[in-house]
Amino acid sequence: MTEPGADVFAPETQELLACAEVQCARRGVRLTKLRRTVLGLVIESPRPAGAYDLLARLEPAHGHAAPPTVYRALEFLLEEGLIHRIERLSAYVACVHHLQHHHHEAATGHTAQFLICRTCGRVTELHDAELAAALARATAGQGFRPDSATVEALGVCIGCAPAKVSLAVPPP
Ligand SMILES: [Zn+2]
Ligand SMILES: [Zn+2]
Structure with a gap:
């Protein structure tokens, strides 16, 4: 039985949320009801979710939530490494690395x-260690210390690419 006003997420989402709860508990932080709901909504969103989409989707179960409340929840989830912000879209995606692969190591910095x-x-999340290392080498070569180095590649995914277009990687 779900309590009145509780959020109904798909079983797969519930599983990921349970995983997130374990990770938070291990780090001594609390995945409150609102944070949990916001994370669930981000997980279930087929596209990166903007703060205002999330506000609208919180309404049925949580009533009108003030934007700062949602921003604080997003901030928390970002700090814990459970979601990422896609700068180009001003929107959020769940971190596949932490949630779907059940990695339980330190939250931040990946x-x-x-x-x-x-x-x-x-949006597809990649973890290409070679690309990250190349970027680190290139920036170090300039004596530059980046705070973050997130690559956002804009293009067409395999599902949307016309069938005849070759998606082969050009030779270096
Ligand atoms: Zn990630
Ligand atoms: Zn596409």
Whole structure:
């Protein structure tokens, strides 16, 4: 039985949320009801979710939530490494690394690259260690110390690409 006003998420989402709860408990932080709901909504969103989409989707179960409340919840989820912010879209995606692969190591600091499809709006998260290392080498070569180095590649995903277009990687 779900309590009145509780959020109904798909079983797969519930599983990921349970995983997130374990990770938070291990780090001594609390995945409050609102944070949990916001994370669930981000997980279930087929496209990166903007703060205002999330506000609208919180309404049925949580009533009118003030924007700062949602921003604080998003801030928390970002700090815990459970979601990422896609700067180009001002929107959020769940971190596949932490949630779907059940990695339980330290939350922050993992480097990721994002492939953003400009046709369907889907975002794919990559963890290419070589790309991250190349970027670190290149910036160090300039004596530059980046705070973050998130790659956001804009293009067309395999599902949206016309069938005849070759998606082969060109030779270096
Ligand atoms: Zn991630
Ligand atoms: Zn696409």
